[in-house]
Amino acid sequence: MSTDTPRGADLGPRRRILVVSAGLREPSSTRLLADRLSSAAVTSLSAQGIAADVEVVELREYAHDLADHLLTGFPNARLRPALDALGTADAVIAVTPIFNASYSGLFKTYFDLVEPDTLADRPVLLGATGGTGRHSLALEHALRPMFSYLHAVVVPTAVYAATEDWGVSGNGTGLVSRIDRAATELAALVATREPAAPADPFAGTASFEDLLRR
Amino acid sequence: MASVLLLSGSPAEQSRTTAVLGVVAERLRAATHSAHVLRIRDVPAADLLAARTSTPAVAATVDAVRAADALVVGTPIYKAAYSGLLKAFLDVLPEKALAGKAVLPIATGGTLAHLLAVDYALRPVLTALRAPHVLPGFFVLDRTVHIGQTGRAELDQDTARGLDASVDAFVTALPVRPSLARAS
Numbered sequence: 001m002s003t004d005t006p007r008g009a010d011l012g013p014r015r016r017i018l019v020v021s022a023g024l025r026e027p028s029s030t031r032l033l034a035d036r037l038s039s040a041a042v043t044s045l046s047a048q049g050i051a052a053d054v055e056v057v058e059l060r061e062y063a064h065d066l067a068d069h070l071l072t073g074f075p076n077a078r079l080r081p082a083l084d085a086l087g088t089a090d091a092v093i094a095v096t097p098i099f100n101a102s103y104s105g106l107f108k109t110y111f112d113l114v115e116p117d118t119l120a121d122r123p124v125l126l127g128a129t130g131g132t133g134r135h136s137l138a139l140e141h142a143l144r145p146m147f148s149y150l151h152a153v154v155v156p157t158a159v160y161a162a163t164e165d166w167g168v169s170g171n172g173t174g175l176v177s178r179i180d181r182a183a184t185e186l187a188a189l190v191a192t193r194e195p196a197a198p199a200d201p202f203a204g205t206a207s208f209e210d211l212l213r214r
Numbered sequence: 215m216a217s218v219l220l221l222s223g224s225p226a227e228q229s230r231t232t233a234v235l236g237v238v239a240e241r242l243r244a245a246t247h248s249a250h251v252l253r254i255r256d257v258p259a260a261d262l263l264a265a266r267t268s269t270p271a272v273a274a275t276v277d278a279v280r281a282a283d284a285l286v287v288g289t290p291i292y293k294a295a296y297s298g299l300l301k302a303f304l305d306v307l308p309e310k311a312l313a314g315k316a317v318l319p320i321a322t323g324g325t326l327a328h329l330l331a332v333d334y335a336l337r338p339v340l341t342a343l344r345a346p347h348v349l350p351g352f353f354v355l356d357r358t359v360h361i362g363q364t365g366r367a368e369l370d371q372d373t374a375r376g377l378d379a380s381v382d383a384f385v386t387a388l389p390v391r392p393s394l395a396r397a398s
Contacts, residue, residue: 023267060264067259070225101342102335105302112298135342142295144350148292157325193396 013195015052018039019087022059022096022107023129029127031058033161033179034095037127040183041093041172041190048191052090057082059106066109076114083110087118088197090151091190094143098135098160103128111146120151122196123189125182126158136160155185156169218242219282220251223300224322225259230314230359231288231322233367235376238286238320247388252278254303255275262302266351274308279307283389284316287340291323295335304339312345316387318380319351322359329353347387352380 009014019038045052059066065079065135075083086092089160096107126143139158147154165175189212220239226232232253239249248389252275253260261269267276277283289296317340321332332351354377357368369377 005327021387063263064260064262070259071255099305100339101341102301104299105298105299105305106265108293108295109263109298112292119357145334146293146295160278 012050015045015050015090015091015190016088017052017054017091018054018085019054020059020086020094020107020110021061022104022110024060024097024104024106024115026060028097028129028164029062029161029163030095030097030127031056032166033127033129033159034093036179037093037095037125037159037183040179041091041125041186044183044187045190046179048187050187050191052190052207054082055085055089057085058089059110062110063106065083066113069113070109083113083118086114086122089122089124089166090193090196091123091186092119093125093127094147094185095129098128098130098138101135101138103138103146110147111150114150117151118191120146123186124152124154125180125186126154127161127163128158129161131163133160133164134160153189155182155189157182157185215246215248216283216390217248217281218250218284218386218388219278220249220286221279221288221300221302221303222251222253222255223297224253225255225289225299227255228365229253230289230354230356230361230367231290231320232360233361233365234320234322234369235286235288236365237367237369237374237377238314238318238381241378244383245385247385250278250282252353252396253353254299257303258267259299262299262306264270265302265306267306271359275303276307276311279311282315284318284384284387285312286318286384288320288322289290289336291321291328291331294328295331296321296337296339301339304343307343310344312340312343315345316347316349316384316389317345318349320377320380321351322354322356324356326353349371349384350380352377361376366398 021034096103222232242249358373
């Protein structure tokens with residue numbers, strides 16, 4: 001084995017963070033929050049010498065496919081990868097707008113269609129957006145119970161961003177520090193786990209040379 | 215006589231939720247109220263999921279909610295909560311859409327372990343839509359509902375009795391229309 005490879009972020013297998021965003025408009029504050037959370041998670045992982053890639057599922061783009069699935073009972077070719085991606089991610093960041101004190105119907109429909117054990121033991125960070133902070137407890141009362149049902153390992157800090165939070169700048173204040181805290185918690189969970197699925201199916205296989213030495 | 219809209223949040227063509235609502239509708243009609251069952255699956259789901267409120271089918275359904283004096287909201291329990299399809303419909307309703315309307319929640323599920331989903335998941339959403347009176351919900355265990363050839367539901371005795379009690383409580387909460395009140 002080569003020893004001159006620099007030790008650093010690119011040494012171990014790269015991890016995959018899947019972002020599920022249920023924003024309805026473009027641009028959406030839901031996607032904005034999701035991007036902030038995923039980049040904070042990548043930074044936090046990188047500080048621990050772990051490189052990570054981010055993949056985004058914009059549920060809005062799958063409205064038709066989700067509707068088809070509801071009526072036909074199976075995912076079409078376009079939707080299947082968006083559902084399967086949950087099962088191979090090292091971590092999931094799920095963000096929804098809050099409507100009527102809960103997740104959106106689009107968000108719930110996607111997770112309704114997920115097979116029961118897909119998220120089992122998978123680190124998950126929850127985020128939500130709303131016009132005001134009045135419904136921030138929806139994260140704890142609506143989102144968290146559903147992910148508990150799915151046996152996900154949800155980080156203690158969930159992040160709610162109200163419209164007024166976006167105007168606040170500077171480190172250590174409100175939203176920014178909450179995002180960092182949640183991302184650090186997620187990174188800590190990912191760091192203690194084996195990579196979910198190697199991108200290269202043969203990456204974990206020993207070479208013939210190595211096998212002969214056993 | 216009150217006009218009651220019964221909303222089914224099941225995406226299934228053959229649905230126990232919808233069949234149970236059919237039984238509730240019969241009971242309401244027997245009590246001289248008008249009752250109309252609306253399956254949300256018949257509204258284009260892609261429009262609901264994308265929150266396109268201006269399409270004719272979505273607008274007509276929203277109007278039906280507006281015109282109703284009271285609602286029965288039925289849902290299967292998925293992932294320990296109401297269905298995403300039901301929520302997609304409730305999301306396109308205008309603010310305070312349930313103000314002034316009595317609401318009876320009904321859920322169907324495979325295990326009694328999910329009974330609390332009615333009170334912990336569905337009720338807060340109905341309250342957020344400003345329903346002033348959400349009656350105690352009724353949870354129907356899947357295996358106590360038998361759907362016959364005609365699509366009509368036969369209920370096991372205990373379920374039928376519990377459902378009757380819920381509907382009775384709901385009927386007492388229905389408004390007497392102002393016109394009738396004036397006439398009497």
